[in-house]
Amino acid sequence: VTLQDAVEQIDIGGVALLRAAAKNFLRVAAVCDPADYHKVIAEVKAGGQVDLPTRRNLAVKAFAHTRDYDTAIHAFLSREIAPAPTSDELPEHLSLGFHRIETLRYGENPHQMAAFYSREASSGPLGGEVLGGKILSYNNILDLDAAWRAVSMFNAPSVVIVKHLTPIGIASADTIAEAYPQALAADEVSAYGGVIAVNRMVDDTFVAKLGSLFVEAIAAPNFSPTAQSTLNNNRKNCRLLRVPFPYDGNDYDIRSVHRGLLVQRADMGDPEGTPLKTVTTRQPTPQELDALQFAWKASQHVKSNAIVLAIPGMIVGVGGGLPSRVDAVTLAVRKAGAHAQGSVMASDAFFPFADSVETAAQAGVTAVIQPGGSIRDSEVIEAANRAGMAMVFTGTRHFRH
Incomplete structure (x- = not known):
């Protein structure tokens, strides 16, 4: 759409009429939503007029409608004069026009009010459609978003299990039914009460694997009719969410802070084919390289400090959300148990000291992927060389707070 064509489509009269009607709600009913037709007609038939409380509610909706229309125009024109998307600059003005889609039972805790809002009035959580189960909770939506972001990073059939915003199991295989047991094996205890995201249609074979x-x-791109029926009948409380695949991302990550908002461009990971730099004497083997790239994708979805241990196609241990990186390594090693032997390690940021690499080496880790950039990189690399490990640098940090 050209700027000239867009400007020609800006409505003046319709908006003015709707605002005028809404302003005079004491005498006028401003109806802008077909969903309200039935109520308006019923009141007119019953009493010869639209009741004042209804007229006031309609006025509120009308002003919200004109506000959203103006917001859309503002956003478009701002984009036309704003720097290119590749620029480091952010918009001078941030227009947020969201509709309340659903009032949630409560927030993170029962004493907190909560609701789900969307830019599109007809769009559900993650832009998807709820197909069954209990009403989604605040925590469900947060976890599903984290799981969906993560599973969308993988091209092969993949399964991600998330609990409290932490990916506790990630695996890829020829089918999601084969990937699920591998994802579950990473931390079967923590998986209880978690959410699952898959990047292929859920079928009967996958449902049978759930046990x-x-x-x-x-969350899935789709559910086969029989799989959906089985889940709805046998797991009546399990929420099913059909979500468009792949994850299309957001232009910005927005978080509220006291008296303001923090805005950043969303971290969508490293582009496919991003070169890796081997910094140790030993090059990673093809099998190690495959596992390193898998672990690197997974680590970007774990709270910092993030450490992921993996073998080709699956993670075996996760340590995240810890202030100390060596503590995160220790936790990942403990979670991996015997599977740490022969695994590889990914770190979302550089190692400030050599102790993390030394701890991983003692557990049997054979290769490491990390951004690099520490003032002690040489010490870290030397520790890897002493242990006979391979180490590659990506050059890009992926903190997640």
Whole structure:
């Protein structure tokens, strides 16, 4: 759409009429939403007029409608005069026009009010459609978003299990039914009460693999009719969410802070084919390189400090959300248990000291991927060389707070 064509489509009269009607709600009913036709007609038939409380509610909706229209125009014109998307600059003005889609039972805790809002009045959580189960909770939506972001990073059939915003199991295989047991094996205890995201249609074979594990919600591009029926009948409380695939990302990450908002461009990971720099004497083997790239994708979805241990196609241990990186390594090693032997390690940021690499080497880790950039990189590399490990640098940090 050219700027000239867009400007020609800006409505003046319709907006003015709607605002005028809404302003005079004491005498006028301003109806802008077909969903309100039935109520308006019923009141006119019953009493010969639209009741004042209804007229006031309609006025509120009308002003919200004109506000959203002006916001859309503002956003378009701002984009036309704003720097190119590749620029480091952010918009001078941030227009947020969201509709309340659903009032949630409560927030993170029962004493907190909560609701879900969307830019599109007809769009559900993650832009998807709820197909069954209990109403999605605030925490469900947060976890499903984290799981969906993560599973969208992988091209092969993949499964991601998330609990409290932490990916506790990630695996790829020829089918999601084959990937699920591998994802579950990373931390079967923590998986209880988690959410699952998959990047292929859920079918009967996948449903059978779920066994008796209690799952809060499942997000998928689609569900076969029989799989959906089985889940709805046998897991009546499990929320099913059909979400457009792949994850299309957001232009910005927006977080509220006291008296303001923090805005940043969303971190969508490293582009496919981003070169890796081997910094140790030993090059990673093809198998190690495959596992390193898998672990690197996974680590970007773990809270910092993030450490992920993996073998080709699956993670085996996660340590995240810890102030100390060596503590995160220790946790990942403990979670991996015997599977740490022969695994590779990914770190979302550089190692400030050599202790993390030394701890990983003692557990049997054979290769490491990290951004690099520490003032002690040489010490870290030397520790890897002493242990006979391979180490590659990506050059890009992926903190997640």
